Amino acid sequence: MVQVPLIQLNNGITMPVIGLGTWRAPPGEVYKAVQDAIDSGFRHFDCAMLYGNEDEIGQALHDKLKQGTIKREDLFIVSKVWCNSMRPDLVEPTLKKTLKSLRLDYLDQYLTHWPMGFQESDSFYPLGEDGKLQHSDVDYVDSWKAMEEVYRKGLTRSIGISNYNPAQVQRLMKTVSIKPVVNQIEVHPYLIPQDWLDVCKTHDIVVVAYSPLGSNDRPWATKDDPRVLEDPVIMAIAKKHKKTTAQVTLRFLVQLGLVPIPKSSNPKRIKENLEIFDFELTSEEMSEIRALHRNIRYHKHVEALGHRHYPF
Numbered sequence: 001m002v003q004v005p006l007i008q009l010n011n012g013i014t015m016p017v018i019g020l021g022t023w024r025a026p027p028g029e030v031y032k033a034v035q036d037a038i039d040s041g042f043r044h045f046d047c048a049m050l051y052g053n054e055d056e057i058g059q060a061l062h063d064k065l066k067q068g069t070i071k072r073e074d075l076f077i078v079s080k081v082w083c084n085s086m087r088p089d090l091v092e093p094t095l096k097k098t099l100k101s102l103r104l105d106y107l108d109q110y111l112t113h114w115p116m117g118f119q120e121s122d123s124f125y126p127l128g129e130d131g132k133l134q135h136s137d138v139d140y141v142d143s144w145k146a147m148e149e150v151y152r153k154g155l156t157r158s159i160g161i162s163n164y165n166p167a168q169v170q171r172l173m174k175t176v177s178i179k180p181v182v183n184q185i186e187v188h189p190y191l192i193p194q195d196w197l198d199v200c201k202t203h204d205i206v207v208v209a210y211s212p213l214g215s216n217d218r219p220w221a222t223k224d225d226p227r228v229l230e231d232p233v234i235m236a237i238a239k240k241h242k243k244t245t246a247q248v249t250l251r252f253l254v255q256l257g258l259v260p261i262p263k264s265s266n267p268k269r270i271k272e273n274l275e276i277f278d279f280e281l282t283s284e285e286m287s288e289i290r291a292l293h294r295n296i297r298y299h300k301h302v303e304a305l306g307h308r309h310y311p312f
């Protein structure tokens with residue numbers, strides 16, 4: 001079983017440098033994926049209420065913990081508060097719902113999923129009579145106070161943000177009592193947003209790289225979109241190292257000091273994605289992959305275009 005290295009966060013705790021993504025890992029599939037991932041060596045799981053599968057992930061974790069092969073303190077469980085629950089008084093009850101689903105007493109990390117608030121409602125995408133997404137006037141700076149409170153109460157061992165652009169990080173940092181430990185953003189060889197990485201480095205915030213393999217399963221993909229895992233430069237480097245393009249891509253992100261969270265529900269690929277700690281990319285290879293950046297953002301969250309806190 002692969003032993004995953006740890007990275008220290010700005011509040012002193014450690015987090016495994018790779019985690020399993022769970023978006024589009026549907027109920028009926030995610031139970032097995034989580035168990036396979038634990039057997040392969042994954043300890044870090046990226047969840048969110050939005051993904052609609054926290055109950056089944058909770059069952060998988062519960063059953064593994066009951067078997068006694070792993071202990072709760074070995075796991076690093078992340079979840080996120082969705083945009084419809086950003087109002088400060090909703091943060092704690094929303095986190096508690098996630099804890100109930102995941103069958104846990106505490107999280108290891110809780111993130112604000114986006115800097116944007118949507119109308120407080122039972123719907124994740126509340127629409128008005130005109131069919132348009134209803135925004136909330138909540139400010140992420142105020143939501144953060146509630147995040148600090150759930151941290152103080154011990155409901156989560158760390159708090160962080162996701163999809164905050166450099167200006168939003170700077171603005172938030174002027175008001176915080178407790179710093180975010182991570183900013184979870186889209187990063188892969190076709191999107192290496194240097195200014196986003198730099199602002200996080202300045203504030204000692206670790207960058208978690210979502211869609212690290214290029215998010216091929218996204219429903220809005222078209223057949224002409226360039227695919228990271230089929231890039232000829234990455235294919236050539238993979239051949240040299242006798243690794244797959246996914247392994248080279250994940251290794252590249254880890255060598256940049258980032259924490260990728262690839263999603264897979266396939267036992268072979270879950271295992272493959274962890275086998276990245278037995279080789280190293282040279283500085284020339286790192287530069288070749290860096291040069292592939294072409295500002296391709298797969299997750300634009302276009303539904304929220306026009307929101308005053310839209311980050312892109």
Ligand SMILES: NC(=O)c1ccc[n+]([C@@H]2O[C@H](COP(=O)([O-])OP(=O)(O)OC[C@H]3O[C@@H](n4cnc5c(N)ncnc54)[C@H](OP(=O)(O)O)[C@@H]3O)[C@@H](O)[C@H]2O)c1
Pocket residue numbers: 020021022023024046047113162163184185209210211212213214215216217229244246247261262263264265266269270272273299
């Ligand atoms: N904070 C946010 O706003 C946000 C946004 C998007 C995603 N995320 C998080 O980031 C995670 C990862 O992002 P993502 O799901 O968009 O995309 P991704 O991890 O870049 O790609 C997932 C796709 O790659 C396939 N795959 C996995 N390993 C592979 C391998 N070794 N070789 C070939 N194909 C492979 C998967 O299929 P199989 O399952 O069939 O292997 C799946 O179709 C999400 O699951 C979620 O947890 C967060």
